[in-house]
Amino acid sequence: MLVLIKISLVVAAFYFIYSRLFQNKDLSFVEFIQNLINYSSFSTNTVVVLVFLSILNWFFEINKWQALVSTVTEISWVEAKSQSLGALTASLFTPNRIGDYGAKAMYYLPQYRKKIMFLNLLGNCAQMGITTIFGTVGLIYFAHHHQPQLNNDGILIWLSGIGIIGLLLVWTFKTTWLNKQANTIYRLFGFVKRISNKIILKVALYSLLRYLIFTFQFYYLLVLFGIDMSYLEAMSAIACMYILSSIIPSIFIFDVIIKGGVAVYLFGLIGVSESIVLSIVTFMWILNFVLPSVIGSFHVLKFKLPKTTS
Numbered sequence: 001m002l003v004l005i006k007i008s009l010v011v012a013a014f015y016f017i018y019s020r021l022f023q024n025k026d027l028s029f030v031e032f033i034q035n036l037i038n039y040s041s042f043s044t045n046t047v048v049v050l051v052f053l054s055i056l057n058w059f060f061e062i063n064k065w066q067a068l069v070s071t072v073t074e075i076s077w078v079e080a081k082s083q084s085l086g087a088l089t090a091s092l093f094t095p096n097r098i099g100d101y102g103a104k105a106m107y108y109l110p111q112y113r114k115k116i117m118f119l120n121l122l123g124n125c126a127q128m129g130i131t132t133i134f135g136t137v138g139l140i141y142f143a144h145h146h147q148p149q150l151n152n153d154g155i156l157i158w159l160s161g162i163g164i165i166g167l168l169l170v171w172t173f174k175t176t177w178l179n180k181q182a183n184t185i186y187r188l189f190g191f192v193k194r195i196s197n198k199i200i201l202k203v204a205l206y207s208l209l210r211y212l213i214f215t216f217q218f219y220y221l222l223v224l225f226g227i228d229m230s231y232l233e234a235m236s237a238i239a240c241m242y243i244l245s246s247i248i249p250s251i252f253i254f255d256v257i258i259k260g261g262v263a264v265y266l267f268g269l270i271g272v273s274e275s276i277v278l279s280i281v282t283f284m285w286i287l288n289f290v291l292p293s294v295i296g297s298f299h300v301l302k303f304k305l306p307k308t309t310s
Contacts, residue, residue: 002305009090010297016093017290027278035279040225053217054287057210058084064126064206065104068119071195072112083107085296086303092293109306126207128246134211135243138236145233146269214288215239221280227272237266 021029036042066080075083083104091099101120105113215238222234244262267277 002303006300006303010300013089013092013293013297017293020285021282021290024282027275027282031275032279032282035225035275036283039276039279042224046220046224050217050220050283050287051291053213053220054291057213057217057288058292060206060209060213064123064203064210065120067199067202067206068123069116071119071199072115073108082299082302085292086299087296088289089293089296089300092289106303107306109308123203123207126203127210130204130207130211131242131246134215134239135246138239139243141232141236142240142266145236211242214284215242217287218280218284221283222272225276225280227276229270233270237270241266 062080062084087100087103090103091097101117105116241263263277264274
């Protein structure tokens with residue numbers, strides 16, 4: 001049964017990759033390749049640099065996971081790599097990669113799984129915190145210099161609707177699940193308090209380094225595609241794109257439309273063509289998700305449930 005599940009996860013991940021690359025209505029794979037040939041200045045050296053940046057990105061993500069898990073149990077860097085890349089593959093086709101939580105938890109004994117999922121949440125919160133800090137600065141700078149035209153009435157209605165739904169969800173959450181899980185949550189927060197400042201600083205540093213790497217990678221691709229703009233202007237748009245993409249919930253079917261649309265809108269305000277923006281977004285996805293997922297598929301196939309010790 002476990003073998004069938006593992007094969008199904010790998011097949012689903014590869015089908016998702018195929019559908020995103022070859023069934024994308026906004027940018028076909030043929031158009032993507034043509035844009036790489038016609039509009040970019042790629043060479044062997046530039047490809048090596050781009051791949052190296054992706055490796056560096058995941059190197060720090062693996063280090064972050066190893067540091068987080070050390071609060072529960074010690075694992076080697078190789079084990080952290082297996083868990084991080086395996087969970088990426090298993091969760092690639094889930095909404096907002098929510099399956100990453102369960103996938104990583106399966107590497108541990110049942111008594112550790114709630115803590116492992118909570119540690120994963122802390123790691124994602126740290127990454128989101130860095131994205132929010134830089135994204136807020138980028139939004140302020142971008143809005144001041146480009147003054148995007150927005151429909152205020154539409155925004156007000158949209159936010160009001162979200163607010164009402166949010167309040168209903170919070171009330172339901174508070175009166176049902178929260179009451180039942182209060183004891184568990186209390187223990188988890190007690191567990192967080194016991195995490196050393198050294199670990200917290202490591203996680204924050206690794207999150208910062210990852211952010212600097214993949215934002216620079218996006219900027220480097222803009223340069224390779226011949227986009228002439230200042231570093232500050234480009235980075236403000238990139239910061240805006242990442243924070244807006246992070247806060248917009250999406251299921252995998254609409255992921256390309258929503259996140260690609262954010263990038264197209266923002267860079268369209270500064271004169272970058274839609275075709276080039278979508279090509280860069282696609283290339284970033286290949287570098288930072290497709291390639292690690294291919295490696296992660298081997299870890300999924302080699303996965304074994306943890307053995308209990310008597």
